[in-house]
Amino acid sequence: xxxxxxxxxxxxxxxxxxxxxxxxxxxxxxxxxxxxxxxxxxxxxxxxxxxxxxxxxxxxxxxxxxxxxxxxxxxxxxxxxxxxxxxxxxxxxxxxxxxxxxxxxxxxxxxxxxxxxxxxxxxxxxxxxxxxxxxxxxxxxxxxxxxxxxxxxxxxxxxxxxxxxxxxxxxxxxxxxxxxxxxxxxxxxxxxxxxxxxxxxxxxxxxxxxxxxxxxxxxxxxxxxxxxxx
Numbered sequence: 001x002x003x004x005x006x007x008x009x010x011x012x013x014x015x016x017x018x019x020x021x022x023x024x025x026x027x028x029x030x031x032x033x034x035x036x037x038x039x040x041x042x043x044x045x046x047x048x049x050x051x052x053x054x055x056x057x058x059x060x061x062x063x064x065x066x067x068x069x070x071x072x073x074x075x076x077x078x079x080x081x082x083x084x085x086x087x088x089x090x091x092x093x094x095x096x097x098x099x100x101x102x103x104x105x106x107x108x109x110x111x112x113x114x115x116x117x118x119x120x121x122x123x124x125x126x127x128x129x130x131x132x133x134x135x136x137x138x139x140x141x142x143x144x145x146x147x148x149x150x151x152x153x154x155x156x157x158x159x160x161x162x163x164x165x166x167x168x169x170x171x172x173x174x175x176x177x178x179x180x181x182x183x184x185x186x187x188x189x190x191x192x193x194x195x196x197x198x199x200x201x202x203x204x205x206x207x208x209x210x211x212x213x214x215x216x217x218x219x220x221x222x223x224x225x226x227x228x229x230x
Contacts, residue, residue, distance in 0.1 A: 041086040042069045042227075045077050045098050052138030052164060053091065056186050056214045057112070061089070064220050065229060077101045087227065093141075110226055112219040114142075117149075120182050120211060124150055124158075127180060132159045134178030134206065136171065136187045140164055142214075146182075165190040172198060180207045184214050 014024045042061060046054035054071045061069045072080045074094065078101050081088075090098045092111040102109045127133060135146050143162040150160055161178055163170035165187035174181065175194045183191045188210040195206060 041084070042067060043072045043077070043080065043084065043086045043088045044069060045072050045074050045088055045090045046094055047074045047097070050139055050141040052166075053141055053214075056138050056184060057089070057091070059186055060213060060215050061220075061223075065224070065227070067227070067229070074098065074101070078105075081105045081107050089223065110223060112223065113216040115211060115213050115216050117146075117211065120209060121149070121153065123180070123182075123209060124153055127154075127158060129157045130159070131179045132161060132177050134174040134181035135160065135162045136165050136174065136181060136183040136191050137162075138165050138184065138186055139214075142184070168194075175206060176202065178206045179204070180209065182209045182211065184211050186214075 011024055014027065015021075019027070042065065044054050044057045044061065046057075051071075051073065054073070058069050058071045070086075074097055077088070077098065081102060082105070086107070088098055088102050088107055088109045089112060090109060092113055095109065095111045098109045124133065133150065135143055135150075137143050137146075143164065147160055147162055150158065159177075161170075161174045163174045165171065165183070171190070171194050175191070175198050181191055188208070191208055195202070195208065199205070
């Protein structure tokens with residue numbers, strides 16, 4: 001198999017460097033044990049300006065994994081790793097920043113990909129010209145990227161409103177005007193509550209669409225394998 005071939009190639013390289021079979025086995029065992037130990041705790045890291053993205057990732061990983069998951073801002077990561085044996089997880093966009101901090105301390109950083117929003121993008125394509133589209137998330141970065149994606153799809157055809165779920169003023173304005181609202185799972189209850197609170201003043205009831213997840217499901221499966229949870 002390809003896995004067996006890769007193991008043979010790695011072993012050949014170690015032997016060519018002068019390692020004995022016993023030493024090579026010790027190296028493999030030490031690395032496996034180190035990864036198992038580091039995999040008992042996950043540190044999710046993002047910059048402070050997009051803390052909401054980290055909060056979403058923590059929520060979804062806590063549901064998917066059976067180990068502790070903690071949010072640590074990039075600005076605090078170096079100090080945290082000085083006293084922690086953990087595996088760092090971040091979205092691919094922040095990977096280089098996280099690795100610059102973690103790799104000098106021999107800490108692994110595992111990137112995750114974001115859900116592709118294929119279903120939601122198709123729904124956006126189908127909206128009538130002149131519709132008002134609302135997008136709600138805990139993550140300011142996600143909202144910025146989503147707005148760019150919608151503009152690339154529809155240009156000026158749609159009126160787009162965005163709001164972080166914790167911004168009550170913007171959320172209220174969005175609910176009042178949007179025909180369709182797309183939200184991430186953690187924000188969904190807040191959007192529903194805002195619609196209920198404004199129902200007496202609404203001209204129309206907006207359609208609320210909750211995304212399946214924030215993290216790509218393939219990334220979660222890969223993370224489980226990396227941590228030895230499968």
